[in-house]
Amino acid sequence: MVGKEFGRIYAWDEVNPAMVRQWCEVMGVTNPLYIDPEYALQTEFEGLVAPPAMLQSWCQSGLYQDNFPPGSTDDNPYGVLKLLEEQGYMSVVAVNSELTFERYLKMGERLYYTTRFDSLSDQKQxxxxxxxxxxxxxxxxxxxxxxxxxxxxxxFRVFKFKPAQVIETKTESKPAIPVIKRSKPGISDDTRFFWDGCDEKELRIQHCKSCDKLQHPPAPVCIHCQSFDLDYKVASGKGELYSYVVMHYPEIPPFDYPNPIGLIELEEGVRLTAGLVGVDPKNLSIGTPVEVCFETFDGDLTLPMFRTREES
Known part of the structure; x- marks a missing residue:
C-alpha cells in the first residue's frame, strides 16, 4: 500500500470571511489582513486572505466523522491503521504534523485535498x-x-503500537478519591427566598408589590419600576421548553451525560434555566410542555428540575 494515492476530499464551503473571523477569534489572531476588509483592500492582495495555518480546517468533515461533501472519495486513507490494529497494534499516538504553504488563500476559493500513503517504517521499539x-x-x-x-x-505521522507491558508493583494504598458533589449556589439576602422555597418544594418567583410584575433571576430591585418593595409568589411550576442545549463534552463530574439543560418559560411569563430529567434528548423540541419537579443531591441540595408533561 505504500505509495498509494487516495481520491479527493472536498471542502464543504468556499474560503469565506465568516469562518476566517471565527478562527481568528478562537486563535487570538488580530492581523487586519485577515479580518479588516478596508485594510486588506489597500494591500497587494486587494482584499481579505485566510491565515495560512487555517489550511487544514477548510476540508475537515465537521461535527460528524467522515461527513464529507458529495463527490469526495469513499476510499479511507487511514485503512492501513485498521490493518495494523488487526495485528494487535491497537494504540496510537500522533508524532508529527507539518504544514507547508504555497501562497495565501483568497475569499471564494474552493479547496480539496488528496492523500498519499507515504511510508511505513520498520518495526520500532x-x-x-x-x-x-x-x-x-x-x-x-x-x-x-x-x-x-x-x-x-x-x-501527518502516527505511531501504531502494542503498549509495553507494565510491571505491576506493590504500592502503598492511597486514600480514596473523594466523591465530587454538585456545587452549591451562592445565597444572598436577595436569593434566599428562592432556595428556601426549593427546600419546601415550592418554585418561588420574585414579585414586585409596586407594579405587580414578576422577575427572575432575583435582584435587589425591580427591573421594571426600580422599586425595592419585593416579595415572591409561588409559581404553578408548569410551562414549556423555550430553548435547550444538550451538553456532551467536556464531561464534568458529577453530572451525567448527555446532559440536557432547558430554558423554561413558565405560565406566569418568566423564564428560568434548569436541568431536564426523564427525557430522551433526541426527542426534545421547542414548545414541549414541562413541569417542575424537585430533586435533592448530596443529601442537602434541593434543585428545581423539569420533566415533560401531558397537555391538559
Missing amino acids: TALGTGFFVTLKMTYFSQKPYGDEQVGELL
Whole structure:
C-alpha cells in the first residue's frame, strides 16, 4: 500500500470571511489582513486572505466523522491503521504534523485535498511499546477553471503500537478519591427566598408589590419600576421548553451525560434555566410542555428540575 494515492476530499464551503473571523477569534489572531476588509483592500492582495495555518480546517468533515461533501472519495486513507490494529497494534499516538504553504488563500476559493500513503517504517521499539510509524501526506488544491493549483501540504505521522507491558508493583494504598458533589449556589439576602422555597418544594418567583410584575433571576430591585418593595409568589411550576442545549463534552463530574439543560418559560411569563430529567434528548423540541419537579443531591441540595408533561 505504500505509495498509494487516495481520491479527493472536498471542502464543504468556499474560503469565506465568516469562518476566517471565527478562527481568528478562537486563535487570538488580530492581523487586519485577515479580518479588516478596508485594510486588506489597500494591500497587494486587494482584499481579505485566510491565515495560512487555517489550511487544514477548510476540508475537515465537521461535527460528524467522515461527513464529507458529495463527490469526495469513499476510499479511507487511514485503512492501513485498521490493518495494523488487526495485528494487535491497537494504540496510537500522533508524532508529527507539518504544514507547508504555497501562497495565501483568497475569499471564494474552493479547496480539496488528496492523500498519499507515504511510508511505513520498520518495526520500532520505543518506550511506549513496539510498533510502526505511519506517514501520510495530504496535498491541498484550489479548484481553477484553467487547472487546479496546489496551495499547500500536510505531512501527518502516527505511531501504531502494542503498549509495553507494565510491571505491576506493590504500592502503598492511597486514600480514596473523594466523591465530587454538585456545587452549591451562592445565597444572598436577595436569593434566599428562592432556595428556601426549593427546600419546601415550592418554585418561588420574585414579585414586585409596586407594579405587580414578576422577575427572575432575583435582584435587589425591580427591573421594571426600580422599586425595592419585593416579595415572591409561588409559581404553578408548569410551562414549556423555550430553548435547550444538550451538553456532551467536556464531561464534568458529577453530572451525567448527555446532559440536557432547558430554558423554561413558565405560565406566569418568566423564564428560568434548569436541568431536564426523564427525557430522551433526541426527542426534545421547542414548545414541549414541562413541569417542575424537585430533586435533592448530596443529601442537602434541593434543585428545581423539569420533566415533560401531558397537555391538559
